[in-house]
Amino acid sequence: MSFNVMIVDDSGAMRSVIKKVIAISGFKMSLCLEAGNGREALERLQGNWVDVIISDINMPEMGGLELLQALRQDTLYRNIPAIIVSTEGSRERMKEALDRGAKGFIKKPFLPEDIRSVLYDVIGVGTDGEYQDDSRNADEGDF
Amino acid sequence: MANIKTIQEMLTRAIFEVFEKMYYIFSEPLRGNGGNYQMKSTITFSGSANGRIQLLLSREIAEVMVKNMLNLEQNEIDLPIMADCVKESLNMICGNFLRKLDPERVFDLSFPTFEMISDDGDEGPEATDHRMDLTFVADDGHIKVILTAPDML
Numbered sequence: 033m034s035f036n037v038m039i040v041d042d043s044g045a046m047r048s049v050i051k052k053v054i055a056i057s058g059f060k061m062s063l064c065l066e067a068g069n070g071r072e073a074l075e076r077l078q079g080n081w082v083d084v085i086i087s088d089i090n091m092p093e094m095g096g097l098e099l100l101q102a103l104r105q106d107t108l109y110r111n112i113p114a115i116i117v118s119t120e121g122s123r124e125r126m127k128e129a130l131d132r133g134a135k136g137f138i139k140k141p142f143l144p145e146d147i148r149s150v151l152y153d154v155i156g157v158g159t160d161g162e163y164q165d166d167s168r169n170a171d172e173g174d175f
Numbered sequence: 176m177a178n179i180k181t182i183q184e185m186l187t188r189a190i191f192e193v194f195e196k197m198y199y200i201f202s203e204p205l206r207g208n209g210g211n212y213q214m215k216s217t218i219t220f221s222g223s224a225n226g227r228i229q230l231l232l233s234r235e236i237a238e239v240m241v242k243n244m245l246n247l248e249q250n251e252i253d254l255p256i257m258a259d260c261v262k263e264s265l266n267m268i269c270g271n272f273l274r275k276l277d278p279e280r281v282f283d284l285s286f287p288t289f290e291m292i293s294d295d296g297d298e299g300p301e302a303t304d305h306r307m308d309l310t311f312v313a314d315d316g317h318i319k320v321i322l323t324a325p326d327m328l
Contacts, residue, residue, distance in 0.1 A: 119270025
């Protein structure tokens with residue numbers, strides 16, 4: 033099974049790294065959309081379906097927390113799982129992201145395994161393309 | 176608030192973690208100014224502590240960062256890509272340091288700025304108050320980080 037991903041970060045270098053890590057982790061991507069901020073992400077979502085959104089927090093125009101809020105308020109997008117990848121990792125900020133609907137949180141700097149592990153937990157699909165039992169990683173992860 | 180030695184240790188660990196995890200650059204602390212720096216990025220933060228962090232790098236180090244992070248060839252590396260990498264590295268250093276300084280509360284971070292400089296890294300005696308300079312040496316050059324924080328230093 034392959035899936036569609038959207039990566040939202042104002043750093044093009046960081047978007048490239050995340051995309052590369054997902055690819056080398058064995059997840060099959062049929063589509064990888066990129067956006068430089070939350071507003072661009074919402075624009076790019078129109079006419080495109082994605083299975084997971086990976087977003088930074090601190091971005092110009094519209095940040096990641098505002099993006100989470102906008103996704104949650106949209107009946108079409110509210111069930112798309114979102115993962116935050118950010119330098120901001122205080123407990124207060126992580127709670128804020130969770131409250132706004134984030135399903136995972138990865139702190140920068142990260143190791144490739146960090147992204148693989150959280151993606152695995154959030155989308156419930158292993159690198160072999162098989163769906164996993166939801167209870168498998170219930171006690172793992174930041175949340 | 177943490178004492179100066181603890182702050183230095185936290186900032187040093189943050190620098191190591193960012194350069195080793197994201198850029199595969201391993202460095203060692205160095206006494207003194209290091210070398211010449213051609214690139215400077217600056218970020219400010221506010222919250223339970225306020226201040227500014229500056230990152231000074233040689234062009235050679237920035238090129239290695241881009242090569243290692245993005246797996247690019249030398250002819251694919253240009254200034255905008257290097258600037259992006261340098262700003263993002265400072266963003267990560269700042270965020271990582273602040274998480275160690277106060278893991279509970281939120282800090283507001285500015286968007287990092289980038290500029291080319293012609294500088295030996297010594298900004299003169301007027302800039303030494305409330306400031307901590309950390310210099311590192313890696314295979315490909317020097318890295319300098321300056322923390323300026325009146326309520327911490």
